[in-house]
Amino acid sequence: MLEQLAVRIVQWLDTSAEWVVGLVIVVGVTQNVISLIQLLVATHAMRRRSETENSETLWQQRAPSAPPISMIAPAYNESASIVESTRSMLSIRYPHCEVLIVNDGSKDDTLQKLIDNFALRPSARDFEIITPHKPIRQIYQSRKYPSLIVIDKENGGKADALNAGINICRSPLFCSVDADSMLEADALLHAVQPFLSKPDTVIAVGGTIRVANGCRVRGGKVVSVGLPRDLLPMLQTVEYTRAFLIARVAMSELGVLTMISGAFGIFSRPAAIAVGGYDTNTVGEDYELVMRMHRYHQEQRIPYEIVTVAEPVCWTEAPNTLRVLSRQRKRWQRGSLETFFRHIRMLGNPRYGRIGMIAMPFSLLVDVLGPPVEVLGCMLVPVLWISGLLNPDFALAFLALTFVFGVFISAGSLALEEISLHRIPKAKDLLRLIFGIFIENFGYRQLNNIWRIQGWWEFLRKKKSWGEMTRTGFQSSR
Amino acid sequence: MNLLQFIWWTSLVLALSSLMVMVVLVLRRMRDERRARQEQHVRSVIQKILFNYMDSDWMSGQKDLNNLMNMNRAAQHVLRKLTIDLCHLIQGQERQQLTSLLTRSGFRNECVRDLRSRIVEDRRSAASALQLFSDTTTEQALLAALDDDDGHVRLAAASSLKMINALPDLRILISKLEEKDVLASRDVRTLFRDMARRKPLALRQLAADSGNDTQLKIVLADAMSETSDFRVLEDLYRFASDDDLDVRTTALRSLGALQHPDASAVVEHSLSDAQWQVRAVAAGAAGQIGLEYLVPQLTRLLDDDSWWVRFRSAEALSDLGATGQQALRERAATINSVNDNAGGRMAALVLDEHGLHELVPFADADQAASVSQGPIHA
Numbered sequence: 001m002l003e004q005l006a007v008r009i010v011q012w013l014d015t016s017a018e019w020v021v022g023l024v025i026v027v028g029v030t031q032n033v034i035s036l037i038q039l040l041v042a043t044h045a046m047r048r049r050s051e052t053e054n055s056e057t058l059w060q061q062r063a064p065s066a067p068p069i070s071m072i073a074p075a076y077n078e079s080a081s082i083v084e085s086t087r088s089m090l091s092i093r094y095p096h097c098e099v100l101i102v103n104d105g106s107k108d109d110t111l112q113k114l115i116d117n118f119a120l121r122p123s124a125r126d127f128e129i130i131t132p133h134k135p136i137r138q139i140y141q142s143r144k145y146p147s148l149i150v151i152d153k154e155n156g157g158k159a160d161a162l163n164a165g166i167n168i169c170r171s172p173l174f175c176s177v178d179a180d181s182m183l184e185a186d187a188l189l190h191a192v193q194p195f196l197s198k199p200d201t202v203i204a205v206g207g208t209i210r211v212a213n214g215c216r217v218r219g220g221k222v223v224s225v226g227l228p229r230d231l232l233p234m235l236q237t238v239e240y241t242r243a244f245l246i247a248r249v250a251m252s253e254l255g256v257l258t259m260i261s262g263a264f265g266i267f268s269r270p271a272a273i274a275v276g277g278y279d280t281n282t283v284g285e286d287y288e289l290v291m292r293m294h295r296y297h298q299e300q301r302i303p304y305e306i307v308t309v310a311e312p313v314c315w316t317e318a319p320n321t322l323r324v325l326s327r328q329r330k331r332w333q334r335g336s337l338e339t340f341f342r343h344i345r346m347l348g349n350p351r352y353g354r355i356g357m358i359a360m361p362f363s364l365l366v367d368v369l370g371p372p373v374e375v376l377g378c379m380l381v382p383v384l385w386i387s388g389l390l391n392p393d394f395a396l397a398f399l400a401l402t403f404v405f406g407v408f409i410s411a412g413s414l415a416l417e418e419i420s421l422h423r424i425p426k427a428k429d430l431l432r433l434i435f436g437i438f439i440e441n442f443g444y445r446q447l448n449n450i451w452r453i454q455g456w457w458e459f460l461r462k463k464k465s466w467g468e469m470t471r472t473g474f475q476s477s478r
Numbered sequence: 479m480n481l482l483q484f485i486w487w488t489s490l491v492l493a494l495s496s497l498m499v500m501v502v503l504v505l506r507r508m509r510d511e512r513r514a515r516q517e518q519h520v521r522s523v524i525q526k527i528l529f530n531y532m533d534s535d536w537m538s539g540q541k542d543l544n545n546l547m548n549m550n551r552a553a554q555h556v557l558r559k560l561t562i563d564l565c566h567l568i569q570g571q572e573r574q575q576l577t578s579l580l581t582r583s584g585f586r587n588e589c590v591r592d593l594r595s596r597i598v599e600d601r602r603s604a605a606s607a608l609q610l611f612s613d614t615t616t617e618q619a620l621l622a623a624l625d626d627d628d629g630h631v632r633l634a635a636a637s638s639l640k641m642i643n644a645l646p647d648l649r650i651l652i653s654k655l656e657e658k659d660v661l662a663s664r665d666v667r668t669l670f671r672d673m674a675r676r677k678p679l680a681l682r683q684l685a686a687d688s689g690n691d692t693q694l695k696i697v698l699a700d701a702m703s704e705t706s707d708f709r710v711l712e713d714l715y716r717f718a719s720d721d722d723l724d725v726r727t728t729a730l731r732s733l734g735a736l737q738h739p740d741a742s743a744v745v746e747h748s749l750s751d752a753q754w755q756v757r758a759v760a761a762g763a764a765g766q767i768g769l770e771y772l773v774p775q776l777t778r779l780l781d782d783d784s785w786w787v788r789f790r791s792a793e794a795l796s797d798l799g800a801t802g803q804q805a806l807r808e809r810a811a812t813i814n815s816v817n818d819n820a821g822g823r824m825a826a827l828v829l830d831e832h833g834l835h836e837l838v839p840f841a842d843a844d845q846a847a848s849v850s851q852g853p854i855h856a
Contacts, residue, residue, distance in 0.1 A: 047597070064668045064671070065664035065665060065667055065668040066664075067664070123830070123831065124826070124827045124830035124831060125827065125831055126789065126823065126824055126827035126828070126831075127785075128785035128786075195664070196663060196664040196665060197630065197660075197663050197664075197665070198662065198663070199662060199663070199664055200662050393482055394481075394482060394485075397482055397485040397486050397489070398485065400485075400486070400489045401485050401488060401489045401492075404489045404492045404493045404496070405489075405492060407492075407493070407496045408492040408493075408495060408496045411495075411496040411499045411500055412499070414499070414500070414503060415499050415503060418503050418506070418507065424507075426507075426511065427504055427507040427508045427511055430503060430504055430507050431504060434500050434503075434504070437500075
């Protein structure tokens with residue numbers, strides 16, 4: 001009797017092991033195949049993109065027809081970098097541009113720094129309440145720079161601050177920017193191009209985000225590009241290059257772009273208002289807004305396009321401690337899950353076109369199933385190997401393939417960056433990035449997966465807070 | 479080959495490919511760095527010769543020209559880039575000198591050849607670069623590019639043809655742009671605005687033939703804002719009463735920009751349009767034109783249901799000098815509490831925004847919390 005039970009248990013373990021390994025392999029292979037497809041599509045798309053025009057030519061070509069844009073930058077406890085980033089926004093080369101900084105109830109001296117450095121005076125600017133947000137305490141206008149508006153409001157989170165900005169801005173387009181980011185002078189002139197070519201259909205455009213740690217910053221501008229000296233920001237540089245030059249470009253090319261980073265994205269104000277603005281009940285408000293825009297336009301059968309442009313560069317300060325990075329990644333994971341489950345009815349639903357049939361299954365694979373399956377694989381494969389339930393030759397070969405595939409995709413993104421954008425300053429920086437590509441597979445990726453699992457757990461516990469983001473400010477960059 | 483071998487071979491191929499890509503990238507970058515250093519030196523030398531050439535008389539200019547033409551291939555590339563940059567900055571005789579230099583360096587022929595490239599972006603940038611040359615060969619090549627498979631190449635060719643004053647008949651141009659569905663592009667508006675300055679009559683003829691083509695009417699109505707020929711007013715009046723909302727608002731925007739007082743009747747009529755967008759633009763136009771007699775209507779619109787109509791009306795009143803501002807002050811003076819009428823609040827806020835009357839925001843927290851409703855003490 002006991003013998004039979006033992007045999008059954010061993011059989012069950014054996015079958016389970018086969019299933020688990022099978023699942024890990026299927027998910028892993030599918031993710032790799034998708035990455036390969038993305039690399040090919042992105043390469044094709046980047047070949048077609050135009051040569052970077054010089055600043056003067058760009059201005060001559062685009063300025064006459066460029067529609068007004070309001071830049072909205074929510075700021076919460078951004079005292080360290082707010083002055084530099086505001087200067088950066090004010091120095092943008094664009095014909096009609098106003099800058100709205102939304103102080104979202106900061107506990108530090110963010111507002112005072114703005115008042116002191118930009119000679120702010122209380123303003124009575126009127127606006128219409130279209131998207132809901134927490135009460136505004138005061139609106140300020142700069143005496144020095146008439147295009148600078150500062151909104152001081154009660155704390156309500158990033159989405160809430162952006163909604164306040166949407167209400168107060170008066171331009172047909174608004175650009176959401178993180179207050180800890182710096183835009184390149186021509187970023188808006190580059191990014192506005194899709195709105196010029198197809199003003200009736202384009203409703204949102206995303207741009208490329210780069211890691212600013214290691215760059216030399218003066219007067220809110222990156223004056224000399226450099227790679228981060230610390231390992232953690234350097235590994236994030238590898239990640240950002242891969243994400244923005246491969247994944248987003250490819251998804252945009254295929255018409256399934258569901259993510260425009262909150263750090264830099266231009267939106268049609270009427271289109272954002274039509275879907276009710278940002279959702280304040282999620283920490284992934286940027287992803288959620290884009291998904292809602294897709295959903296609304298698909299349901300109403302309104303022709304639209306949401307695209308990304310590889311060139312416009314927004315520099316952001318990447319977390320350089322594990323504690324802060326883990327918070328950011330957990331939050332990203334939570335945001336992805338919240339958005340996915342909020343729009344789950346689109347999954348596999350042909351009514352939602354490519355978004356339902358391609359983008360949502362992709363999200364299921366990468367955001368929903370990806371982290372648990374990868375962690376499960378990492379945990380179970382050695383156990384099964386030791387217990388003899390797994391063929392060691394296959395396990396080793398599969399691990400090698402996974403590692404090499406990751407390196408191959410990253411090398412591809414580096415090649416795209418080198419050929420089309422050329423933003424890595426020196427050959428030795430290139431070598432350091434290559435080093436990063438190799439070592440990210442040993443510890444960093446696994447850590448990321450653990451944080452994502454924690455994000456899953458926080459999602460299940462319905463955690464809503466953002467967590468503190470500690471900034472050192474651009475002044476302390478190299 | 480079994481599955482295990484296949485996995486290992488795949489890994490090996492991927493590893494070798496990655497390694498090769500990385501080595502090539504690093505070597506390429508090292509070469510580029512060396513080239514960039516050389517280029518910087520060459521650039522300063524060329525810049526000197528180029529400025530000499532532009533300043534010099536014919537004889538010594540020929541010497542500079544020969545110096546430039548005898549440079550090696552890499553230097554020719556630098557010369558070309560520098561010359562194109564300069565061409566965008568200068569006009570007249572000096573620009574002609576530079577373009578002849580570009581022609582001699584083979585750049586024009588290269589662009590003409592690129593117009594037949596399989597890559598759309600190459601064709602578009604070639605069409606755009608050809609605006610630097612105004613000879614027959616360029617003209618013919620650009621005219622042919624108006625039949626390109628891609629709409630944006632056609633548009634770039636049209637822009638270049640406009641720059642060299644060689645645009646074909648506008649009806650033909652319109653049909654070629656419509657064929658590729660690029661009439662909605664903002665670049666088309668820029669193109670037509672420029673034409674409105676040069677050929678207002680041609681635009682009028684197109685307007686007469688526009689029929690039910692909404693997109694064309696929008697382009698024409700928009701372009702007419704740039705003309706100095708006030709005969710276009712008649713067309714704009716017609717567009718201002720079009721069935722299409724966008725045509726009406728575009729026409730009214732242009733009427734505002736032209737600031738001709740004859741447009742008063744049309745603007746006045748549009749102030750009571752059923753669509754709020756039209757009322758808002760009409761209010762703006764009234765302010766731009768300076769139609770003081772419309773102050774009572776604009777004051778009434780301060781109580782419109784639409785925030786934009788209220789805002790544009792208040793702005794228009796503030797633009798209408800003493801009479802308009804007085805009307806705003808009177809309305810602003812009628813508000814006493816945070817929940818007062820929207821029109822009065824708007825009047826007070828616009829006065830403050832324009833620096834015409836300093837307002838004191840509520841100080842205590844309860845009132846401040848409701849600033850988001852727009853309450854401000856006058």
